[in-house]
Amino acid sequence: MIRNVQISDAQQILDIYNYYVVNTVITFDIEAVSLKSFTEKIKIISLDYPFIVYEEHNEILGYAYGSRFRPKPAYNHTVESTIYIKQGQHGKQIGTELYKELLQLLKQDNFHMVLGVLTLPNEASVKLHEKFGFKQVAYLKEAGFKFENWQDVGFYQLTF
Structure with a gap:
């Protein structure tokens, strides 16, 4: 089930995120994030x-959200998307379902452009973005x- 995030989800979401911080280059955070700052x-x-989560049997298996791209007012209709799937849960279409819902919500909120910012190479994330029409x-x-x-970064853009 996909639902809106709740503050009580913070620890489970943080556990998903901190796995990527400590073990991968997918995020550029270098050290595990604290529960206080993540909350x-x-x-x-x-x-x-x-900000939505994918929950199954009271366990969060993934999450996605939109966030401010840059602080200048002309960017108010541009949003950056973020999505993380719990380690070991890939290949179950959780990312597809989360992204479909997130993009629908962003469109309803009258955002004009969504940017995915990806560490490259990252074949799974590139495929997910391209599946929804994002272009590098x-x-x-x-x-x-x-x-x-040194890590490379790709910007993927979707315009509504």
Whole structure:
């Protein structure tokens, strides 16, 4: 079931996220995030943007949200999308279902453009974005440094 995030979900969502922080280059956070700061992040984001979770048998298996792209007012109709699936739950269409719902909510909220910002290579995420019509519009070589290596970033754009 897909539903809106609740503050009580914070620990489960954080566990999903911190796996990626500690074990992958998918996010550019370097150290595990604290529950306090992540809870605050959920509160702030969900005030203005959709933040949804995929729950099955009281366990959160993934989450997705929109967030501010840049702080200048001309960007108010552009949103950055984020999606994470719990390790071991890939290949079950959870990401597809979450993204379908998130994009529908963003469109209803009159956002004009959605940007997916992906560490590359990341075949699964690229396929997910392209499945929904996102097109790669930028490639930033060596944009981030994590695990003693430079990481590339791709910007994928969907316009409603």
